[in-house]
Amino acid sequence: MKRLGNLTRSSPASFTGIFLLSILAIFPFAGCSRGRHTSDSRLRQIDDMLDAQLPAGSSRSKVSFYLSSQGFPLESTNDPHALVAIVHHVDTDTLRPETARVTFHFDDRDNLTSYELAAAPGSASQP
Numbered sequence: 001m002k003r004l005g006n007l008t009r010s011s012p013a014s015f016t017g018i019f020l021l022s023i024l025a026i027f028p029f030a031g032c033s034r035g036r037h038t039s040d041s042r043l044r045q046i047d048d049m050l051d052a053q054l055p056a057g058s059s060r061s062k063v064s065f066y067l068s069s070q071g072f073p074l075e076s077t078n079d080p081h082a083l084v085a086i087v088h089h090v091d092t093d094t095l096r097p098e099t100a101r102v103t104f105h106f107d108d109r110d111n112l113t114s115y116e117l118a119a120a121p122g123s124a125s126q127p
Contacts, residue, residue, distance in 0.1 A: 037051070037114070037115055040118070042091070043100045045091050054112060056113060058112040060110035067087075075101075083103075085102050086101055087102050087117075098119075
């Protein structure tokens, strides 16, 4: 049976093991905020839905088609590289309807670069 020594006499392999275990322990928490487009936790399900359906690089026509096929109205904007939509969704955890104003940003080739969400005026998401 191998005796455990003090930390000053530990082998480099044991430090590597401890390091890897600490990374694995932190890893699930590191992904929690990955890909979030809003700081409003009440809009999380809308964000997840859009992130799954409209990943970065999606064409403007795909984004526009998706929004219209879901019945999400577009708002007018003066920015030729943006689309603004009002997205409605019922939160499956709380069964409350949530509404977000989503601004989609496109590059010069009309590919989606990013989007951001904010609680829409008059929605249940507003504090």
